Amino acid sequence: xxxxxxxxxxxxxxxxxxxxxxxxxxxxxxxxxxxxxxxxxxxxxxxxxxxxxxxxxxxxxxxxxxxxxxxxxxxxxxxxxxxxxxxxxxxxxxxxxxxxxxxxxxxxxxxxxxxxxxxxxxxxxxxxxxxxxxxxxxxxxxxxxxxxxxxxxxxxxxxxxxxxxxxxxxxxxxxxxxxxxxxxxxxxxxxxxxxxxxxxxxxxxxxxxxxxxxxxxxxxxxxxxxxxxxxxxxxxxxxxxxxxxxxxxxxxxxxxxxxxxxxxxxxxxxxxxxxxxxxxxxxxxxxxxxxxxxxxxxxxxxxxxxxxxxxxxxxxxxxxxxxxxxxxxxxxxxxxxxxxxxxxxxxxxxxxxxxxxxxxxxxxxxxxxxxxxxx
Numbered sequence: 001x002x003x004x005x006x007x008x009x010x011x012x013x014x015x016x017x018x019x020x021x022x023x024x025x026x027x028x029x030x031x032x033x034x035x036x037x038x039x040x041x042x043x044x045x046x047x048x049x050x051x052x053x054x055x056x057x058x059x060x061x062x063x064x065x066x067x068x069x070x071x072x073x074x075x076x077x078x079x080x081x082x083x084x085x086x087x088x089x090x091x092x093x094x095x096x097x098x099x100x101x102x103x104x105x106x107x108x109x110x111x112x113x114x115x116x117x118x119x120x121x122x123x124x125x126x127x128x129x130x131x132x133x134x135x136x137x138x139x140x141x142x143x144x145x146x147x148x149x150x151x152x153x154x155x156x157x158x159x160x161x162x163x164x165x166x167x168x169x170x171x172x173x174x175x176x177x178x179x180x181x182x183x184x185x186x187x188x189x190x191x192x193x194x195x196x197x198x199x200x201x202x203x204x205x206x207x208x209x210x211x212x213x214x215x216x217x218x219x220x221x222x223x224x225x226x227x228x229x230x231x232x233x234x235x236x237x238x239x240x241x242x243x244x245x246x247x248x249x250x251x252x253x254x255x256x257x258x259x260x261x262x263x264x265x266x267x268x269x270x271x272x273x274x275x276x277x278x279x280x281x282x283x284x285x286x287x288x289x290x291x292x293x294x295x296x297x298x299x300x301x302x303x304x305x306x307x308x309x310x311x312x313x314x315x316x317x318x319x320x321x322x323x324x325x326x327x328x329x330x331x332x333x334x335x336x337x338x339x340x341x342x343x344x345x346x347x348x349x350x351x352x353x354x355x356x357x358x359x360x361x362x363x364x365x366x367x368x369x370x371x372x373x374x375x
Contacts, residue, residue, distance in 0.1 A: 083157075089258045091158050096184050098249030100329050101212040104201075105248065107188025108139040111178055115141050126360070129197040141193065144171075147178050154185040161257065164264035168285075169273050176285035179244065180256045187248035196358040198340075201245055204356055205331055206324050215329040216252055217245040218294065219338030219356075221287055223319050223345045234288040237315035240338050241290045243357050252297045252330070259293065260285055298327050320346060323354070 083091050108130050114121040121127075121141075131139050142150065148166070155161045161181070168174045179190040189201055204217050221240030222233050229236060246253060263284070267273045282288045297303065298313040318325065318332060325332045333356070336348040340355035350358055 087258075088158070088160060088261060089254060092161075092184065092254045092257060093249070093251075095155075095157055096249040096254070098215065098247065098251060098254075100215045100247065102247055104211065104245060105187040106134070106137040107186055108134060108137050109142065109179070109182050109186075109188060109190045110140070110193045111142045111144075111147060111175055112193040113143065115143060123193045126194055126196050130191065133197040133200045137188075142178070142182075144174070147174075151178070151181055155181070160265060161261050164261040164268075167264055167268045167273060169276055170278070170281065172278070172281050173276070173285050176241070176281070177257075177260055179241065180253050180260070183244060183246045183248075184250070184253040184257055185248060187246055187250075189245045190243070191357065192242040192359060194360040195242060196360075197356075198350060198358055199356045201356075204245065204333065204337070209326060209331065213329060214326070214331050215247040215250045217331045217333065219243065219333040220318060220321075220335040221339055223335050225319060225345065234282050235291045235315070237291070237318050238287050239291045239294055239332075240359075241287050242359050243338050250329075251303060252294055255293050255297070256290065259289065294330070298330070304328055322346065322348075 083094065086094070110127065110130070112121070112123065116124060116127055127139075127141060131137075151165055152162060165174060165177055165181070168177060182188075183190055191197070201217075205211060205214055218239050218241075220237060221242075222235075222238040224233050224236070264273070267276070276284060295314065313327060317327075321332075321334045322336065323334060324337075334354060335342075335345055336352050336354045337356045338359065339345075339347050340350045340352060340358060341347065348355065
């Protein structure tokens, strides 16, 4: 006779056999599905920066683009356990990677002894034009003490840069160095405090050029087409550095920072920093150094395809220009853009459509020899 106890035991036995049979024949729910297979990647069409370097010196607008090696921004950033054996240039490249396809940061950086909140601040009219022309931008006027603390934060992993900054003996040297340092680390616009914004930076790059193909915007300070130009200027074409726009990590800024740091620390150890005077500034941290490194970049086969080049890029490619030119990922603006109203060297007046900023030299720590000299 089938009792209740025997029926219960039989039911448990049947359920146990059923459970074991199904769990062995079916995969667990948590198992990872097999990896999907994808077709092999096909070569992509050339980007906006993959044409010949020489073609990039044509006047804008142009459908021919310069060639820039963007491999450093495309590769995955690997962890570095020890940077002690890296060169300063490589340390800066690691800490501040460059991505030409990123957006220009909406920062405006200026430096002065006082902030606009202090009564001693004497450049309210100039400072206000930047805010008016750039609604939505973060606009900072950095004092000397704030600059020191900000750089300590940004460059804590590259202490030699901080050592060099603090060792510079003249305010003008630190002011020059700061502009390169802040743009390398954060990008945006740097402009001297005595500079008016005539037009928004959104208008500086020609509409025909995609913003994802440009990482640096510079202007011409001097184009002295006269036999005695060496008596007044350090270079035949001189790029200004009182106004610069860039994306973080640009190789030109990286090289400038590395060059100034190395030179400063060598002079510090040699005990010759105290010998630097105003007349040396232009070559040490000023527009002469800036101009030289920009031209070096234009002719550097690490970044440009030199295969189709017909010769070096030098002052001849920029003298007398009155519209913007593009070289690789750099936009070079004519003298009217950042130096309007000087009434020489082909510069047009402040109401010209290509006039973007007006620089007065009133709040600039620069010797008279660096200012525009009348004919």
